[in-house]
Amino acid sequence: MRSIGLDxxxxxxxxxxxxGGPARAAGRVVARREPLELFARSLAPTDRxxxxxxxxxxxxxxILAPHVADVVLAHPKRLxxxxxxxxxxDRFDARVLAELLAAGLIPTVWVPDEQTxxxxxxxxxxxxxxxxxxxxxxxIQAVLHRNLIERPAVSDLFGAKGRAWLRxxxxxxxxxxxxxxxxxxxxxLDGELARLDREIxxxxxxxxxxxxxxxxxxxxxxxxxxxxxVIGDIGRFPTARQLVGYLGLHxxxxxxxxxxxxxxxxxxxxxxxxxxxxxxxxxxxxxxxxPLRAFAQRVSSRRGKPVAAVAVARKLAMLAxxxxxxxxxxxxxRPATVARKLRLLELTAGAPRRKSGxxxxxxxxxxxxxxxxxxxxxxxxxxxxxxxxxxxxxQASGPKAGAGATPERASQRPSKGKAARQATSS
Numbered sequence: 001m002r003s004i005g006l007d008x009x010x011x012x013x014x015x016x017x018x019x020g021g022p023a024r025a026a027g028r029v030v031a032r033r034e035p036l037e038l039f040a041r042s043l044a045p046t047d048r049x050x051x052x053x054x055x056x057x058x059x060x061x062x063i064l065a066p067h068v069a070d071v072v073l074a075h076p077k078r079l080x081x082x083x084x085x086x087x088x089x090d091r092f093d094a095r096v097l098a099e100l101l102a103a104g105l106i107p108t109v110w111v112p113d114e115q116t117x118x119x120x121x122x123x124x125x126x127x128x129x130x131x132x133x134x135x136x137x138x139x140i141q142a143v144l145h146r147n148l149i150e151r152p153a154v155s156d157l158f159g160a161k162g163r164a165w166l167r168x169x170x171x172x173x174x175x176x177x178x179x180x181x182x183x184x185x186x187x188x189l190d191g192e193l194a195r196l197d198r199e200i201x202x203x204x205x206x207x208x209x210x211x212x213x214x215x216x217x218x219x220x221x222x223x224x225x226x227x228x229x230v231i232g233d234i235g236r237f238p239t240a241r242q243l244v245g246y247l248g249l250h251x252x253x254x255x256x257x258x259x260x261x262x263x264x265x266x267x268x269x270x271x272x273x274x275x276x277x278x279x280x281x282x283x284x285x286x287x288x289x290x291p292l293r294a295f296a297q298r299v300s301s302r303r304g305k306p307v308a309a310v311a312v313a314r315k316l317a318m319l320a321x322x323x324x325x326x327x328x329x330x331x332x333x334r335p336a337t338v339a340r341k342l343r344l345l346e347l348t349a350g351a352p353r354r355k356s357g358x359x360x361x362x363x364x365x366x367x368x369x370x371x372x373x374x375x376x377x378x379x380x381x382x383x384x385x386x387x388x389x390x391x392x393x394x395q396a397s398g399p400k401a402g403a404g405a406t407p408e409r410a411s412q413r414p415s416k417g418k419a420a421r422q423a424t425s426s
Contacts, residue, residue: 001069002044005097006051007090008060015039016094023098025091040067044202050101052076061111067144074100078107112232119203126196126222127273133189136182140166143179152258158186198226201319209234209389212323214345215330215338216316217292218285221345223277228319230274240321246270248280249314263402264311275313282312289380290332291387292316298391332383334376336368343367 005023007014008031015026029039043049046069050075053073061071083289112120137158144151149158152165163183172373204210204225214225230247237243245249248269255261268275286296292312300308321331324358347353 001046001048003102004019004043004047004049004068005094005099006049006060007094007097007103008054008057009090010056013060014090014094015099016091018095018102021101023095023102025095031056031060031065036063040064042070043070048072048101050074050097050106052079052097058111058117072101072106072108073111074108075107080176101212110236112230115203116229116232118224119200122196122200122203123229123273126193126200127276129189129193129196133186133193136186137190139182140179140186143171143175143182144169147175159315197348198220198350201345205349206227206346206350209324211342212327212329213320214341215333215335216281216285216319216323217288217290217330217332217334218281218282218283219316220341221348222279226273226277230271230383231320231324234321234324237321240318243321244314244317246264247274247317248272249275249278249310249317278313278316279309281316282309284313285316290384291375294387294391295383332380334373334380335373336376339368 003018003023005016005018006029007016010031012031013029015029016023017026018024028034028119040063043064045067048070049061049064049068050062051074053076057073061073065071079097079100087318097106098414140157149169154161156167157166158161165323166179166183169179188224201221207228210221210224210228213219213227214221227305231243232241237246241315244267245267248267250267251263252259252267254264277407282296285292286308287299292315295315296308296312303311319330322328330400395400
């Protein structure tokens with residue numbers, strides 16, 4: 001069985017082959033469909049191929065997969081043998097890939113199905129549109145600031161009242177050109193964003209995982225769809241901590257010898273889009289009554305609101321893992337609020353609006369009356385109070401007994417995991 005390494009570039013792929021020993025260079029293949037298909041037909045059914053997970057690697061892998069035993073996508077950042085090498089050429093990189101594959105030392109990446117890949121592309125496109133809209137809004141704000149124009153007393157400068165006020169603003173020719181151009185681009189991007197939101201909603205409206213994630217306070221369809229696209233199959237994360245690490249919300253740690261461990265900022269590995277929507281959801285969840293607000297206030301009193309927002313985002317990621325793994329909805333959800341979010345999701349996906357008139361039994365929970373909202377709010381506040389009492393009792397109980405709590409103090413509980421294996425092997 002041969003191990004074949006491909007160093008992928010935009011226009012070509014450098015090929016190296018290992019047959020049980022040092023790899024040898026095997027030329028180049030043009031990175032286009034016809035040459036790649038010809039190359040794939042020249043491979044044996046027992047061959048294994050490895051290439052780094054770059055922009056066009058997935059398309060190449062789909063061409064090669066039917067003709068070989070296995071196609072492995074290698075994690076680029078974890079290939080230290082290539083990224084830290086003193087000699088770095090295309091031929092050398094391809095040989096290293098082939099030799100690492102032969103030795104079974106390739107750090108692989110998970111390859112999602114086509115539906116998940118399409119959702120990821122839509123989420124990335126939406127993120128780019130939102131970023132561009134923010135840039136245009138900042139450009140308009142800069143025009144007003146440069147010309148000493150005070151903002152009007154409106155909640156949204158780019159809403160209906162704000163737009164009407166902007167049309168009355170007098171500016172010099174070049175500044176007026178900038179303002180008008182930014183507003184035209186903003187109108188175009190608003191339309192693009194609406195189309196993307198509808199496409200995303202149509203894809204996830206029947207997804208049980210997305211609807212389950214929306215039971216969490218602060219999590220809307222954009223947050224839930226982003227998490228679904230990034231996580232994919234929740235079964236590939238055995239623990240909630242592994243999902244947190246995959247999203248880059250865990251703190252970095254530096255420790256050596258007998259010195260104390262130093263905890264730094266979050267690692268920010270993985271999807272930036274997932275971290276962004278989780279932090280945005282955390283700000284919203286911190287304002288809604290419930291255990292999450294109590295947790296945010298407890299962290300905020302010690303570390304400040306920005307740190308608390310990241311801590312709540314981490315808590316949301318762990319909560320998402322538990323809900324998706326167990327197939328359960330959030331225990332402290334507010335049903336009327338969740339029903340409203342789900343109905344807005346359906347409307348965005350193109351569901352027909354219900355006609356006015358007598359409400360049926362299934363419609364009563366969608367637009368709930370004020371007394372129902374107030375009753376659910378009181379229940380959430382009671383859950384928040386119970387959480388505060390739980391934390392107070394936990395803090396009053398003192399430090400945990402065990403080696404992790406006090407230096408040179410042995411734990412009274414039986415060892416688990418790695419510690420148990422080490423204890424039995426000694």
